[in-house]
Amino acid sequence: MKKCLLALCLLISKPALSQDSVLTRKLLDTLSSKTMWGRGYTNNGLAKAADFISTTFRAYGLNPLEGKSFKQPFSFPVNTFPGSMSLKINGKALVPGKDFIVMPQSVGKTASGKLEQKDSTIFVAANEGIVVVLKDKLTWTVSTELADYTGVEVLKSAIGQPEAIELDIEQCFIPDFNANNVCALVKGTRKPDSLVVFTAHYDHLGGMGSKTYFPGANDNASGVSFLLSMAKYYAAHPPAYSMAFICFAGEEAGLLGSKYFTEHPLLELSKIRFLINLDMVGTGETGITVVNAPLHPREFALLNNINDEHQYLAKINPRGKTANSDHHYFSEKGVPAFFIYTTGGIRAYHDVYDLPSTLPFTEYQDLFKLFTAFNQQLMK
The missing domain is CATH 3.40.630.10 (Zn peptidases)
Structure with missing residues (x-):
């Protein structure tokens, strides 16, 4: 019992x-x-x-x-980034969050252009105010400030040598x-x-x-x-x-x-x-x-x-x-x-x-x- x-x-x-x-x-x-x-x-x-x-x-x-x-x-x-979020590098469409992130202080932009290499990981389209940084891991954050450029971080394994960029990013600063x-x-x-x-x-x-x-x-x-x-x-x-x-x-x-x-x-x-x-x-x-x-x-x-x-x-x-x-x-x-x-x-x-x-x-x-x-x- x-x-x-x-x-x-x-x-x-x-x-x-x-x-x-x-x-x-x-x-x-x-x-x-x-x-x-x-x-x-x-x-x-x-x-x-x-x-x-x-x-x-x-x-x-x-x-x-x-x-x-x-x-x-x-x-x-x-x-904030409430709407459009698309990026192509060398004509290849990249997946938001998995292949790339937008730098949180970025302004919104719809543009395309040629990329110029600045060092081993940084590429720019100076005339368009665009910065691309290659990363081994994508880590996003929040910004309380607004920059005067549009930046994206791209996973190295997702692309080859960046030469051309097309992007459409909607942004709203509150x-x-x-x-x-x-x-x-x-x-x-x-x-x-x-x-x-x-x-x-x-x-x-x-x-x-x-x-x-x-x-x-x-x-x-x-x-x-x-x-x-x-x-x-x-x-x-x-x-x-x-x-x-x-x-x-x-x-x-x-x-x-x-x-x-x-x-x-x-x-x-x-x-x-x-x-x-x-x-x-x-x-x-x-x-x-x-x-x-x-x-x-x-x-x-x-x-x-x-x-x-x-x-x-x-x-x-x-x-x-x-x-x-x-x-x-x-x-x-x-x-x-x-x-x-x-x-x-x-x-x-x-x-x-x-x-x-x-x-x-x-x-x-x-x-x-x-x-x-x-x-x-x-x-x-």
Whole structure:
């Protein structure tokens, strides 16, 4: 009988344990979908993602961090490419995103001309204001500025020696693009005025033309989906301290959402016990890296002690202070913070190959256990 009861308990508990992974995968697929259009600046992608996150917070039973809305509006300039996106080199049509990318600061242009070689990788059509750069890998980004030329980066393996170019690129510079940070709260049961904060940026690169978008599964639909699943857990199991969950816009454009939040905070920054920023947490075969580890030795030791006891992750790698994600402006304001990302696995980054279908979420369960145990220790 005891064996039967044990087997029954295992059958019951296993789906409950894996359910969070199923939920997180569903959230990831939605955030990385064509509907969200790369969570960027065309096809209303960023706004759709903000609405989805707000709706999810509300459905999970969280409250807005301040007032009645989960959204904190702000604006910034951004260069966009909403329409035509075609390129021919030596008469060969190239595929946007796979064979070439437009330099994000480029002006739009419809033109053709002969290319002159400037060095081993740079070619120009000076009269047309066109620059072509050959690359081994295509890595796109976002620009808040506008140049006076049109630049394209072309994959070396896609063409031979560039001699002639034809392009048709539509571009629109938006001086005041409207965006929102999305912020929610679970009120603590014992010390509601003290906070543990989880953050993740939900924006990505958006679309390049009318047919190409950048899914951004690992960067950073992984962090947002993880954050949302944690928000659901804590809404159902309120902890001693209050828990804030903040999803930032504008990270890819220069940490603009987190900068705005720290300049216009919706909570007292001095009341934050600790902040963990999640960015690119969809792998983990070789462990995690913790930025700011030397700044907070006590908390880093606590994280390692928990991991050593339970053997959740292969390794926890320390890294020094760096301004490479949304933790940065909080650190500059004196808020104790870690930026954590997983290591190993797929290497897709800022390209069209960062797909939900290729993201393993290798260490999701172990990360979840590590963070909840860490939070519990912080709140003692």
